[in-house]
Amino acid sequence: MRNHPWWPWVKRIVGTVFVAAVAFLLVRYARNVDWGEVKQSVLELPRSTLMTAFVFAAASHLVYSLLDLVGRHYTGHRLSKRKVMQISFISYAFNLNLGSLVGGIGFRYRLYGKLGIRYSQITRIVTMSMLTNWLGYILLAGLVFTIAPLQLPPHWSLDSEELRMLGVGLLAFSVVYLLLCAFSPRRSWTVRGHEIELPTLRMACAQLSISCTHWLTMAAVPWVLLQGQVDYPTALSVLLMAAIAGVILHIPAGLGVTEAVFIALLSHRIPEHQLLGALLAYRAIFYLTPLIAGALLYLKVEMRTRKHAPAA
Template sequence: MRHHWSWPWVKRALGVGFLAVVAFLLVRYARTVDWDQVRASVQELPRDVLLKALGLAAISHLVYSLMDLVGRHYTGHRMAKRKVMQVSFICYAFNLNLGSLVGGIGLRYRLYSRLGLRYGNITRIITLSMITNWIGYILLAGLVFTMFPLQLPPAWGIDGEELRLLGVGLLAFAIAYLGLCAFSRVRCWTVRGQDIDLPTFRMAVAQLGISCTHWMTMAAVPWMLLQGQVDYPTALAVLLIAAIAGVLLHVPAGLGVTEAVFIALLSHRIPEHQLLGALLAYRAIFYLTPLLAGALLYLKVEMRTRKREVHA
């Protein structure tokens, strides 16, 4: 009997296999780390450095919350801007730590629907938010890889030209998106029963500006915590690579993957205990602190909504 394997199953098997290899390498590596030195590195981080990193993280989360304001303009709904930004902040905090199905999608549907938005508009907001996030990533990665190609470890045997070529391709994609938004005569497509309207050129520029600023301020957090041991373009390039690796492996918060990428790309330039110390502080500042704030805001929104339902 012949068995036919579908491509989705092959992709899933490859993904699981690659994730298992990464997990094995992380466990093996963790056994060789001097965790006392790592703890000392965290404790030795200056207070002003931690405060600056916290401020940069706050700016990055604030900028991300503007993405749903673009969705507000895109769909034409009239929910208060403050509420829109609040929902966006809450969902992003949960998205970072628990994955996009929980935060980026599930929580958005729950909060927006309870605040009175129709499911069709919520779907369009989610779709545009994802496009905004990744089109900015593509443009920024294209610029960084083209203009500031990452110096890979010598043992890799790969020079910066491969990354520069990738950067050119990414830039071409981002420019094509802008051109499509500016000049396309077809402004609406139907995908799986959903109408997708092409954003205007001004809206596309806003998407790129918001997303690029968000990614740049996000990368500034670990760069600040590394205290100048690498230049900012290098820290930005490594974070962009770590972000896409975490998405491809479907690991919530990129847990372990982010650390593995930073160690693989920077351990030849920075002592590993200092690198891990900075990354632990980065997780606490950029992931866990917003999650705590987002959870408190979520409870506040739920309580207010239930009170309105009781008195309705």
């Protein structure tokens, strides 16, 4: 089917209609929200709660910056660990707010390229970073959906047992990946001219450890801001669902999508104005603050590379 010239247009039209429908529902919902109560909920968040949320957000971004160290080991390039972590942090900050094409991919190609890394190596770094991030997601989602499946709203057709079965499938995928890394006699494949090497078991364990820690600390931010109104496994489950929804819809920063998923899954347990207040604080802490820091760091890196560039 993909060989038909009309297939890309069909996917584009379906995607556009879906995004438009989500936008329409969000706008209609927003008209019924008491934004005065939402504002008051944000202002009433205790300073200690906000500081704790900032600490978890900083820890999550720090852990994420370790992802490119896996790529450094995987490709064997010699950039310092500090520079690699800087590039990873900048890319992630822009990725969260502007989308993966600009942030996760574009910024890595520009910054690594300026520092002398070959494009073939950058491609492998980008691939390894994205793979590591989602491998941890799959393992963590498998664990939480299997061990502590989310109690879905009563009107949902999907129930907790079906969510548990999904978790078992995700766990099975993670186990297969680890077994391949440990025992597969074939260690490399060529896909569209690019050689893909299977990591060692030790590297695979490092991938999962870093990525899972990133997702765990990320989920701790909205959990803290909700001030104990839901338990941590519930906050983690909802965040994982919101993350995959944002990826499917291809909306930068998941604008509206994250809020919609949290509202759909938790509004029967938490007053909506409190839920929205916590989510607005979460977006400011986890998305906007790192974006400002990432932009300043990017300008510093650009100025430094231009200063040391050879004269034409």
